[in-house]
Amino acid sequence: MLRWIAALCLLCLPAAAAEEQVVLGLSQDRVSITANFDGSEILIFGAVKREAPIPPGPPLEVIVSVVGPSEPVTVRRKERKLGIWVNTDSVLVDSAPSFYAVATSAPFNDILTDTEDLRYRVSIERAIRSVGAAMHIRGAQEFADAVIRIREAEDLYSIRENTVAVDEQTLFRTSIEMPADLTEGDYLARIFLTRGGEVVSQFETVIDVRKVGLERFLYNMSREQPIWYGLMSLAIAIAAGWGASTAFRLLREK
Amino acid sequence: MQIYLPIAEVSVNAFLLFGLGGMVGILSGMFGVGGGFLMTPLLFFIGIPPAVAVATEANQIVASSFSGVLAHFRRKTVDLKMGFVLLIGGLTGAALGVIIFNYLKSLGQVDLLVKLCYVVFLGIIGSLMFIESVNALRRSRKAGATPPKRRQRSWIHALPFKMRFRTSGLYISVIPPLFVGLFVGILSAIMGVGGGFIMVPAMIYLLGMPTKVVVGTSLFQIIFVTAFTTMLHATTNYTVDVVLAVLLLVGGVVGAQIGTVIGARMPAEQLRVLLAALVLVVCGKLGLDLLLEPAELFSLGDEGGH
Numbered sequence: 001m002l003r004w005i006a007a008l009c010l011l012c013l014p015a016a017a018a019e020e021q022v023v024l025g026l027s028q029d030r031v032s033i034t035a036n037f038d039g040s041e042i043l044i045f046g047a048v049k050r051e052a053p054i055p056p057g058p059p060l061e062v063i064v065s066v067v068g069p070s071e072p073v074t075v076r077r078k079e080r081k082l083g084i085w086v087n088t089d090s091v092l093v094d095s096a097p098s099f100y101a102v103a104t105s106a107p108f109n110d111i112l113t114d115t116e117d118l119r120y121r122v123s124i125e126r127a128i129r130s131v132g133a134a135m136h137i138r139g140a141q142e143f144a145d146a147v148i149r150i151r152e153a154e155d156l157y158s159i160r161e162n163t164v165a166v167d168e169q170t171l172f173r174t175s176i177e178m179p180a181d182l183t184e185g186d187y188l189a190r191i192f193l194t195r196g197g198e199v200v201s202q203f204e205t206v207i208d209v210r211k212v213g214l215e216r217f218l219y220n221m222s223r224e225q226p227i228w229y230g231l232m233s234l235a236i237a238i239a240a241g242w243g244a245s246t247a248f249r250l251l252r253e254k
Numbered sequence: 255m256q257i258y259l260p261i262a263e264v265s266v267n268a269f270l271l272f273g274l275g276g277m278v279g280i281l282s283g284m285f286g287v288g289g290g291f292l293m294t295p296l297l298f299f300i301g302i303p304p305a306v307a308v309a310t311e312a313n314q315i316v317a318s319s320f321s322g323v324l325a326h327f328r329r330k331t332v333d334l335k336m337g338f339v340l341l342i343g344g345l346t347g348a349a350l351g352v353i354i355f356n357y358l359k360s361l362g363q364v365d366l367l368v369k370l371c372y373v374v375f376l377g378i379i380g381s382l383m384f385i386e387s388v389n390a391l392r393r394s395r396k397a398g399a400t401p402p403k404r405r406q407r408s409w410i411h412a413l414p415f416k417m418r419f420r421t422s423g424l425y426i427s428v429i430p431p432l433f434v435g436l437f438v439g440i441l442s443a444i445m446g447v448g449g450g451f452i453m454v455p456a457m458i459y460l461l462g463m464p465t466k467v468v469v470g471t472s473l474f475q476i477i478f479v480t481a482f483t484t485m486l487h488a489t490t491n492y493t494v495d496v497v498l499a500v501l502l503l504v505g506g507v508v509g510a511q512i513g514t515v516i517g518a519r520m521p522a523e524q525l526r527v528l529l530a531a532l533v534l535v536v537c538g539k540l541g542l543d544l545l546l547e548p549a550e551l552f553s554l555g556d557e558g559g560h
Contacts, residue, residue, distance in 0.1 A: 037256070073554050084544040085548055211260065218260040233496040240317060242320055244503070244507035248511045
């Protein structure tokens with residue numbers, strides 16, 4: 001019993017530090033990539049817990065971001081050589097999230113200052129790091145911009161302003177759409193409460209995105225037992241091809 | 255109905271894949287070609303990563319050639335000895351091809367290599383076929399024209415290491431078939447094709463094999479070379495997507511049966527002109543992509559690379 005009380009006290013300690021705190025709910029904390037997976041929509045909702053009355057001043061705003069696992073990405077630029085377009089320069093962007101969605105309750109720049117953005121890496125531009133860009137390549141920034149542009153076109157990166165609904169500065173909810181082409185891994189959902197551009201509280205939770213069933217099995221097998229996977233692919237394909245043609249021939253001969 | 259492909263890691267419409275498989279299957283049945291050279295570029299167009307498209311197509315070709323080669327075995331139109339010689343060259347070529355493929359992949363030039371190969375080979379084959387079949391059409395209009403004489407002796411016959419190929423009725427050096435096999439093996443690994451569209455003309459015009467054993471023998475070689483290519487890609491690049499292969503295959507096999515029926519009802523010369531035109535269209539589309547300034551100059555490659 002005493003231990004429980006101690007644990008409760010520990011839990012309450014950070015709460016005392018922040019005046020306003022997020023209590024979060026997710027419609028699902030796990031996304032299963034099955035054979036017929038064609039995207040997912042996650043409802044993120046919650047309430048702001050506070051001990052004191054709502055502070056005066058600018059209203060409470062909410063930013064929700066969902067970040068996929070980060071991986072290094074090689075970005076290549078095409079140039080015209082001998083009349084055809086070929087890849088020439090390449091830059092390794094050290095860490096670019098495979099998925100990035102930001103939803104806000106008001107225009108992004110109105111509710112988060114640049115300094116706070118820099119500190120918490122909220123906007124897409126801040127979430128991508130490109131430390132190792134070679135100096136001799138002109139316009140290294142263009143390469144990082146290209147990652148954002150290409151992934152925005154694929155719906156992997158998005159910023160959706162005014163899509164978080166906030167009621168009475170206490171309840172908030174939004175939904176994040178995830179496309180079908182997801183990389184698996186741990187997706188981090190972050191919720192920021194801001195007032196006058198400053199972050200007053202933040203909360204993080206993990207959404208587990210995993211291939212399951214057959215998808216999981218085939219993927220693992222192709223990486224762990226590539227020889228058996230290759231042989232199996234051949235066997236399945238030959239059986240399917242031979243079976244289909246035999247079936248068709250029997251049908252026609254009838 | 256969307257299907258998530260576990261290796262390609264993209265979600266595509268299953269009916270689109272059935273449709274593509276079926277369409278290419280009809281064409282391959284009509285013209286008696288493998289269809290790999292059409293399917294691989296089409297897979298690029300629908301957003302399958304080129305490395306996955308090439309490796310998976312190799313897997314699919316094994317399967318779609320399998321029932322074909324069985325039929326040829328039943329009719330005894332496979333020159334096994336020639337097949338094995340071609341195969342030795344083919345396996346060496348496939349290994350070389352995969353090494354080249356992986357090296358250029360690390361340089362980020364693999365898309366360019368694959369597309370250039372397509373433009374060059376489709377361009378050459380398409381033009382040759384077009385000229386040849388237009389000439390044939392003209393000749394068939396002129397009644398009583400004599401068929402062109404085939405050259406009896408050439409430099410091919412002066413090479414050493416001669417071997418007797420009884421089924422083909424040939425006594426020639428093993429060097430030309432080895433090289434034909436090697437060349438086709440390299441192409442198979444790089445382009446994700448069986449290589450029939452190169453090998454069949456080479457066997458007829460270069461080696462002088464009788465037409466009736468050409469298709470069976472080339473299919474025999476293609477099965478083993480593409481199976482080997484599939485294994486190499488599966489173990490070095492992990493890019494063989496079995497789900498994609500099976501979906502394409504089912505459409506392809508059904509399409510091929512329909513295509514054979516259509517093909518039998520159309521005159522051969524006109525069919526060849528059509529095929530030549532088709533090859534040139536695919537070549538032109540890929541060529542334009544290389545020549546015109548792309549809308550997006552940047553592209554993303556997965557993982558580190560160099």
